[in-house]
Amino acid sequence: MLEPVLRHIDNGLEESIGRWSELLRIPSVSTDPAYxxxxxxxxxxxxxxxxxxxxxxxxxxxxxxxxxxxxHPGPGGDATHVLYYGHYDVQPPDPLEExxxxxxEPTLVDGPHGRRMVARGAVDDKGQLMMWxxxxxxxxxxxxxLPVAVTVLLEGEEEVGSRNLRPVLERYxxxxxxxxxxxxxxxxxxxxxPALTYTLRGLLYTELTxxxxxxxxxxxxxxxxxxNPLNALSRVLGALQDDSGRIRIPGFYDDVVxxxxxxxxxxxxxxxxxxGFLASAGLSTSGGGETxxxxxxxxxxxxxxxxxxxxxxxxxxxxxxxxPREASxxxxxxxxxxxxxxxxxxxFRQFIDDNTPAGCTIDLRIDSAAPAIRIPTTSPxxxxxxxxxxxxxxxxxxxxxxGGSIPIAAWARDILGIDTLLMGFxxxxxxxxxxxxxxxxxxxxxxxRAHAALLEELRQQ
Amino acid sequence: MLEPVLRHIDNGLEESIGRWSELLRIPSVSTDPAYxxxxxxxxxxxxxxxxxxxxxxxxxxxxxxxxxxxxHPGPGGDATHVLYYGHYDVQPPDPLEExxxxxxEPTLVDGPHGRRMVARGAVDDKGQLMMWxxxxxxxxxxxxxLPVAVTVLLEGEEEVGSRNLRPVLERYxxxxxxxxxxxxxxxxxxxxxPALTYTLRGLLYTELTxxxxxxxxxxxxxxxxxxNPLNALSRVLGALQDDSGRIRIPGFYDDVVxxxxxxxxxxxxxxxxxxGFLASAGLSTSGGGETxxxxxxxxxxxxxxxxxxxxxxxxxxxxxxxxPREASxxxxxxxxxxxxxxxxxxxFRQFIDDNTPAGCTIDLRIDSAAPAIRIPTTSPxxxxxxxxxxxxxxxxxxxxxxGGSIPIAAWARDILGIDTLLMGFxxxxxxxxxxxxxxxxxxxxxxxRAHAALLEELRQQ
Numbered sequence: 069m070l071e072p073v074l075r076h077i078d079n080g081l082e083e084s085i086g087r088w089s090e091l092l093r094i095p096s097v098s099t100d101p102a103y104x105x106x107x108x109x110x111x112x113x114x115x116x117x118x119x120x121x122x123x124x125x126x127x128x129x130x131x132x133x134x135x136x137x138x139x140h141p142g143p144g145g146d147a148t149h150v151l152y153y154g155h156y157d158v159q160p161p162d163p164l165e166e167x168x169x170x171x172x173e174p175t176l177v178d179g180p181h182g183r184r185m186v187a188r189g190a191v192d193d194k195g196q197l198m199m200w201x202x203x204x205x206x207x208x209x210x211x212x213x214l215p216v217a218v219t220v221l222l223e224g225e226e227e228v229g230s231r232n233l234r235p236v237l238e239r240y241x242x243x244x245x246x247x248x249x250x251x252x253x254x255x256x257x258x259x260x261x262p263a264l265t266y267t268l269r270g271l272l273y274t275e276l277t278x279x280x281x282x283x284x285x286x287x288x289x290x291x292x293x294x295x296n297p298l299n300a301l302s303r304v305l306g307a308l309q310d311d312s313g314r315i316r317i318p319g320f321y322d323d324v325v326x327x328x329x330x331x332x333x334x335x336x337x338x339x340x341x342x343x344g345f346l347a348s349a350g351l352s353t354s355g356g357g358e359t360x361x362x363x364x365x366x367x368x369x370x371x372x373x374x375x376x377x378x379x380x381x382x383x384x385x386x387x388x389x390x391x392p393r394e395a396s397x398x399x400x401x402x403x404x405x406x407x408x409x410x411x412x413x414x415x416f417r418q419f420i421d422d423n424t425p426a427g428c429t430i431d432l433r434i435d436s437a438a439p440a441i442r443i444p445t446t447s448p449x450x451x452x453x454x455x456x457x458x459x460x461x462x463x464x465x466x467x468x469x470x471g472g473s474i475p476i477a478a479w480a481r482d483i484l485g486i487d488t489l490l491m492g493f494x495x496x497x498x499x500x501x502x503x504x505x506x507x508x509x510x511x512x513x514x515x516x517r518a519h520a521a522l523l524e525e526l527r528q529q
Numbered sequence: 530m531l532e533p534v535l536r537h538i539d540n541g542l543e544e545s546i547g548r549w550s551e552l553l554r555i556p557s558v559s560t561d562p563a564y565x566x567x568x569x570x571x572x573x574x575x576x577x578x579x580x581x582x583x584x585x586x587x588x589x590x591x592x593x594x595x596x597x598x599x600x601h602p603g604p605g606g607d608a609t610h611v612l613y614y615g616h617y618d619v620q621p622p623d624p625l626e627e628x629x630x631x632x633x634e635p636t637l638v639d640g641p642h643g644r645r646m647v648a649r650g651a652v653d654d655k656g657q658l659m660m661w662x663x664x665x666x667x668x669x670x671x672x673x674x675l676p677v678a679v680t681v682l683l684e685g686e687e688e689v690g691s692r693n694l695r696p697v698l699e700r701y702x703x704x705x706x707x708x709x710x711x712x713x714x715x716x717x718x719x720x721x722x723p724a725l726t727y728t729l730r731g732l733l734y735t736e737l738t739x740x741x742x743x744x745x746x747x748x749x750x751x752x753x754x755x756x757n758p759l760n761a762l763s764r765v766l767g768a769l770q771d772d773s774g775r776i777r778i779p780g781f782y783d784d785v786v787x788x789x790x791x792x793x794x795x796x797x798x799x800x801x802x803x804x805g806f807l808a809s810a811g812l813s814t815s816g817g818g819e820t821x822x823x824x825x826x827x828x829x830x831x832x833x834x835x836x837x838x839x840x841x842x843x844x845x846x847x848x849x850x851x852x853p854r855e856a857s858x859x860x861x862x863x864x865x866x867x868x869x870x871x872x873x874x875x876x877f878r879q880f881i882d883d884n885t886p887a888g889c890t891i892d893l894r895i896d897s898a899a900p901a902i903r904i905p906t907t908s909p910x911x912x913x914x915x916x917x918x919x920x921x922x923x924x925x926x927x928x929x930x931x932g933g934s935i936p937i938a939a940w941a942r943d944i945l946g947i948d949t950l951l952m953g954f955x956x957x958x959x960x961x962x963x964x965x966x967x968x969x970x971x972x973x974x975x976x977x978r979a980h981a982a983l984l985e986e987l988r989q990q
Binding site for chain 2: 098099100101159160162163166227228229255269271273280281282283284285286287288289290291292293294295296298299300301302303304305306307308309313345346349350351353354355356357358359363366367370371372373374375376377378379380381382383384385386387388389390391392393395396397398400402425426427428435436470471472473496499500501502503
């Protein structure tokens with residue numbers, strides 16, 4: 069049944085690109101309340117796409133942005149039931165001045181691998197979710213049905229830590245029951261080598277607000293007599309890592325599982341191009357510490373700490389001799405198995421209290437907290453996906469780790485009791501979260517084919 | 530000759546307040562290029578005020594904002610020659626939302642000491658310079674002349690470190706020759722106790738820019754593998770002080786002169802209200818370190834380090850998992866005798882280099898650098914000022930230190946070879962550089978009288 073579907077995909081590529089562009093034109097930035105109407109518009113657009121394929125689909129409210137949930141019965145009987153997950157929200161486009169085109173005016177430009185789509189969300193996650201969307205559409209067009217039972221769950225808060233995803237999964241637990249969850253939000257090894265991701269880091273995202281004087285002060289009259297919130301905040305943040313890059317929060321590494329010798333050996337055999345990886349970041353040397361470990365090891369199996377933003381005091385042009393009354397920072401941690409976010413939060417809170425200089429206070433607010441995930445390599449669904457990828461790419465799919473965080477994977481396991489297939493098609497230089505984010509049309513096209521092939525494998529299971 | 534002048538001052542107070550308000554209405558913020566037309570308007574206003582008093586006055590260009598220079602021959606003969614200095618620029622008014630009135634719409638409100646003027650620059654330095662302005666005006670009105678030869682120098686860059694004042698003093702060295710410099714930009718002890726300031730801290734104002742990746746990165750994929758400029762900057766800034774508040778830059782304290790036992794004894798006898806001082810900052814405890822020293826000692830005789838601003842990464846509402854490509858901070862040091870700004874700059878540069886983590890670079894830009902000052906207590910002009918203040922306040926003027934920085938004092942000594950009388954009338958709670966900056970009308974009025982009395986003393990010298 070696959071062949072006509074693949075032909076349909078090949079012949080309909082330009083139409084698929086057209087629909088992808090429509091979705092990219094909707095500026096669905098979840099973190100900024102100003103974009104709220106666009107969030108709703110994106111959810112509506114997705115509902116409108118699913119309904120004609122025979123989905124019973126609607127938009128459900130949450131305490132934040134809505135989710136789109138759709139059901140397709142498939143062929144009935146004991147067909148496999150697949151839960152597709154994707155997110156329709158994107159990162160903010162700033163800094164705007166660094167884009168070559170308008171971030172929400174999707175633009176096809178020529179690159180070394182042919183055409184590429186440049187837009188915010190080109191890959192993350194609109195480009196990736198459109199691949200399984202288009203595979204379902206092609207199957208439906210050719211066969212008037214789908215080969216498996218399908219539930220679709222699309223959220224609008226992945227870029228802000230999936231705050232309301234857990235409540236949604238708990239609330240609709242029975243309705244979302246399935247055999248396996250399929251997600252496209254990860255990377256390939258390179259443009260010709262497909263990959264499945266079996267580990268993901270978790271994410272703890274926090275905000276610190278440091279307060280000192282009751283109002284801004286003149287640093288001449290008060291300098292040396294009062295606690296400056298910027299000095300205090302820098303002191304706490306500067307103490308987070310030691311010279312070797314290790315995070316200095318007591319107990320932070322207590323539950324960290326070291327990768328097995330076998331894993332380390334597998335990773336070494338990948339012969340990762342560290343230079344190329346760094347070059348994709350505009351760098352010639354690594355940084356951030358733990359230099360006794362490889363970059364794969366550091367990003368796949370080690371926790372990290374990044375300050376994502378700091379603001380305080382006078383930041384305009386020129387000089388102002390001010391001691392500001394407050395300053396704030398966004399600080400996030402990537403977590404690995406078996407770190408418990410709640411335990412890390414408590415340790416971080418204690419660390420802040422222990423390091424805050426007298427005369428200032430620091431409040432810690434938790435924005436989101438999700439644990440790391442590790443998917444068993446023995447899963448039959450993983451085998452099916454490997455086979456599907458192998459048939460499209462004529463090359464064996466690799467099993468990779470990933471430094472990023474996809475909360476659905478952990479919660480699908482914990483709440484729905486199912487594994488998640490992380491079958492993604494992005495490349496290291498796609499610039500996710502950066503200006504000029506792009507997605508190769510070649511990846512998009514082969515990704516749709518691979519999702520169709522996966523449907524065929526799951527049909528036979 | 531003083532009595533009619535004092536009467537003129539008393540009777541003309543409302544007109545003086547009116548002129549003061551006119552000057553306050555001009556938003557002469559020197560640090561922001563957007564206010565450049567207002568800078569010129571303020572210089573023009575000052576010129577227009579001086580000319581009718583018989584000054585030969587004009588506006589001179591610099592590489593930044595212009596200076597106003599005026600000359601009045603006085604009575605001729607061997608009359609004392611006074612160089613009055615003031616600055617017509619003010620600090621930026623932000624944060625605007627914390628003002629009770631428009632910062633450039635001067636407003637008289639009632640307070641515990643009677644009327645007070647609320648506006649940006651109410652005291653610093655427009656209110657203070659208007660006092661000697663109004664004293665000269667009253668003297669001229671009563672006697673048709675001035676009792677001493679007067680040169681006026683008004684600059685527009687004090688709040689941005691007096692970048693072009695030194696070149697101006699060097700260029701017009703002969704023209705600016707005088708016997709003594711008089712400045713009103715300092716504080717009283719309290720509203721009934723006049724004071725002369727004999728030490729000032731210097732100011733070194735710098736900006737650090739930390740750069741890492743070539744573009745913003747996703748903290749999931751790169752976290753732990755690359756140097757995050759915000760982590761690196763925090764590390765350097767957080768290392769600047771130790772737990773006891775001492776600045777950790779090697780050699781920083783090498784040239785610091787400890788106050789003499791006599792000075793310490795004098796300061797102790799002032800019985801400073803430390804609680805009240807802290808309360809004026811909205812605080813109940815001190816901070817910033819060196820807790821084994823009194824607050825007077827710390828702000829008058831000890832160097833300090835304050836971070837005046839930091840910005841980098843995502844600072845909007847919500848979360849963004851970004852590793853920014855750059856981050857920057859404004860860092861300033863208050864210097865004391867005999868610290869050499871150039872030596873401190875070199876030590877700071879070395880400290881930054883030594884503490885910057887691999888994978889990032891930090892550039893240091895020097896915004897301004899001025900040494901501390903100490904005026905000999907044996908100066909005859911200081912005696913004259915003490916006498917003048919005593920006659921107006923019926924109380925002996927105290928000799929105080931000051932934690933702030935007034936570059937003219939050091940450069941008048943170094944370039945013009947003269948001492949500076951720092952006779953100021955601000956109060957600790959005036960909120961210089963803060964929202965709702967104010968100046969008591971009582972201070973303003975008595976300050977004009979004191980300046981008239983000083984003219985009388987200098988006339989007789």
